Structure formats: structure tokens, C-alpha cells
Amino acid sequence: MNQTSNTIACEHREDVLKKQVEHQPLHLPVLYQDEHIIAIDKPPGLLVHRSPIDKHETVFAVQTLRDQIGQHVFPAHRLDRPTSGVLVFSFSADTAAKLGKQMMDKQVVKQYHAIVRGFVHHTGYIDYALKYRYDKIADKHKRPQQPPQPASTMYESLAKFDVPEPVGRYQSARYSLVRLSPSTGRKHQLRRHMVHIRHPIIGDTTHGDGKQNKFAKSHFNFTHLALSCTQMGFSHPVTQKWITINGEMHSEMRQFTDRLASFKV
Structure with a gap:
């Protein structure tokens, strides 16, 4: 076999392997499970359930977890599609409703980790009401005029990094690893709050x-x-015991922070 034939054969094998990987069922890491609830580590880019925002998507957390464990599940809350981390389901609609009420009553403690632009030097509190951002498809049945909703977030700087490369109008690329603790759950709250303080x-x-x-x-x-949502604490809706579920930053975030380590200041 000549070199050209070898190259073509190798490329064909790579294409076959790639297709095999793409068609492998997604496995969702389970962080906690008992007879009433289950929590997974949701990867970034995965929708929690079917949505009119993306009618062509075929993979969802609800259906994937159901097929993985062979049992119907009910999401107790949501994570935006690009956000990763702790996602809690229940095995009954009633239990999911009880968890949802805890969240509405601000009784659930949530913690996120994020990498943001610039140096965040301290711990702070953001109290900034957010106007509801309507999606033309997903929110077409919602009342279009609503006053800004109260929203609050605690933030804490964990590490700062300075990469000596110019970006836009900045002489270097500065980053901070921060811990975020929202006490409300508005749409895109953490993203919009960090933009509000210019990070x-x-x-x-x-x-x-x-x-x-x-x-x-x-x-x-x-x-x-x-x-990434890295921790969630709540009162178990059946046993009433306090449950704390820990997760990690998604793998790409961990790799990002590892590569930033040499630029830590």
C-alpha cells in the first residue's frame, strides 16, 4: 500500500471513530442519590428539557437521566444551557414542587465558581434589580411589561491572574476566579450582575x-x-435533613484555571 493509500485509510478510520464517539450515549455523573431525589453534574451546553428556543436539539438532561437510570425524573430547578454544575431532580412531581417552593422562598443555598474579566479585589454584595429579558419564542405567552425584579448576589475573589498579552484596549489579559452566591434566581442573574460591576x-x-x-x-x-454551580444546600423535602451537594467546575474551566496558574498575582 502506498503512502497516499495509507493516508486515506487513516483518515477513514479517524472519521469512523469520530462518528462512533458522537453517537455514544451521554453519561451524566451522579453526585447524590436516594429514594426521593437525585443530583447530577450537568455539562455545559446541555439543555435541561425540551425548549422552543432550540427545536432541533435532540439531547436533554431529563430524558438522558431517565434513560440512564431507568426511572422518570422531574427537574427541581433549572440551569441555563451554557452553565454547568449541580442539577437536582426528584422521582415525583410532588417532591419537585416542594424543592421548587424552597427555592422560591430563598431557602436553598447555592454556590457558583466563575472566571471573570479583570481583577476582583475583595468580597462584595450586589443588590441590583433586573428587568426580565424576554425571549421572542420561549416567552411569547408571558406578560411583556413587568417592573425590575429584586436580585442580589454575594461575590468573593479567590485568585487573580495577569497574562501579559494585549486584549482590545487593555495592555494585558486580567482574570479573576470568583465564588458567587445568589440569594435570588433571576434570568441570567449572575452573568448580568457581573457585567453590572464590569467583570x-x-x-x-x-x-x-x-x-x-x-x-x-x-x-x-x-x-x-x-x-459552574459547585454547591447546593437545602432541606430534604421528605426527611427534612439538611443536604449539601458538592460538584466541580467543568473540565474545560479546570483546564483554564490550571493554565492560568503560572500567571497568578
Whole structure:
């Protein structure tokens, strides 16, 4: 076999392997499970359930988890499609409703990690009402005129990084790893609150900094939203015991922070 034939054969094998990987069923890591609830680590880019926003999508957390464990599940809350991390389901609609009420009553403690633009030097509190952002498809049945909704977020700076490369009007690419604790759950709250204090989350294509996103992609191969729900605590809706479920930043975020480590200041 000549070199050209070898090359073609190798490319064919790579295409076959790629298709095999693409068609492999998605496995969702289980963080906690008992007879009433189950929590998974949702990867970025996965929709929780079917949505009119993307009618062509065929993979959803609800159906994937149901097929994985062989049992129907009911989402107790939501995570935006690009956000990863702790996602809780129940095995009955009643239990899901009880968890949902806890969230409405601000009795659930949530913690996120994010990588943002610029140096965040301290711990702070954002109290900034957010006007509801309507989606023409998903929100077509909602009342269009609503007053801004109260929204609050605690933030804490964990690490700062300075990459000596110019980005846009900045002489270097500065980043901060922050911990975010929202006490309300408004649409895109964390992303919009961080933009409000001029520290947009890296990878946010809706509210963020396009030049910073492009730099993170080209220099660090970072292509997702740098936002992960890493902890959730709540009163178990059946046993009434306090449950704390821990997760991690998604793998691409961990790789990003690992590569930033040498630029820590």
C-alpha cells in the first residue's frame, strides 16, 4: 500500500471513530442519590428539557437521566444551557414542587465558581434589580411589561491572574476566579450582575466581552461559559435533613484555571 493509500485509510478510520464517539450515549455523573431525589453534574451546553428556543436539539438532561437510570425524573430547578454544575431532580412531581417552593422562598443555598474579566479585589454584595429579558419564542405567552425584579448576589475573589498579552484596549489579559452566591434566581442573574460591576464572565456570548472571549479561545482553547454551580444546600423535602451537594467546575474551566496558574498575582 502506498503512502497516499495509507493516508486515506487513516483518515477513514479517524472519521469512523469520530462518528462512533458522537453517537455514544451521554453519561451524566451522579453526585447524590436516594429514594426521593437525585443530583447530577450537568455539562455545559446541555439543555435541561425540551425548549422552543432550540427545536432541533435532540439531547436533554431529563430524558438522558431517565434513560440512564431507568426511572422518570422531574427537574427541581433549572440551569441555563451554557452553565454547568449541580442539577437536582426528584422521582415525583410532588417532591419537585416542594424543592421548587424552597427555592422560591430563598431557602436553598447555592454556590457558583466563575472566571471573570479583570481583577476582583475583595468580597462584595450586589443588590441590583433586573428587568426580565424576554425571549421572542420561549416567552411569547408571558406578560411583556413587568417592573425590575429584586436580585442580589454575594461575590468573593479567590485568585487573580495577569497574562501579559494585549486584549482590545487593555495592555494585558486580567482574570479573576470568583465564588458567587445568589440569594435570588433571576434570568441570567449572575452573568448580568457581573457585567453590572464590569467583570463579565468569560465565555458569555450574550452579556460578556467579545474580545476577551476570543482571546480565551485562541490562547487557552476555552470555548464554553466559565460558570459552574459547585454547591447546593437545602432541606430534604421528605426527611427534612439538611443536604449539601458538592460538584466541580467543568473540565474545560479546570483546564483554564490550571493554565492560568503560572500567571497568578
